[in-house]
Amino acid sequence: MRSHNQHKDQQQLSLVDALLKSNRKEEVIGSIRSSLSNCLIETNLNLTVPGLKSKTRAKVRDIYDSGDYLVLVTTDRQIAFDRILASNPYKGQVCLLC
Structure with missing residues (x-):
């Protein structure tokens, strides 16, 4: 179970890294900001x-x-x-x- 959770955590970290390096970073951040009113x-x-x-x-x-x-x-x-x-x-x- 622990190795499954560690793998899941690593996947999430790599997704965050990918987002930070992505050309779509501003688009995603804008989408998040526009959703805050929800x-x-x-x-x-x-x-x-x-x-x-x-x-x-x-x-x-x-x-x-x-x-x-x-x-x-x-x-x-x-x-x-x-x-x-x-x-x-x-x-x-x-x-x-x-």
Whole structure:
């Protein structure tokens, strides 16, 4: 398992190196910057959806309680050591695919 993870890490590093040396570097960085406005950092469904009584803010999810069911919203927050470090566009969507 460890060698698989090391191989995966090496692949990711080589992809980053390839991007940094690529002619498309500026295009990719521009695409990332234009996507930053799509970050879902905070949700306030309890203010707009009738019946949601309370909100609990977890590390990367906001959880709403309606009494009969829970609504889980995955955000784009990146957390380490219980601190928000950054927001990554579409992180919540991508992590749900894994």
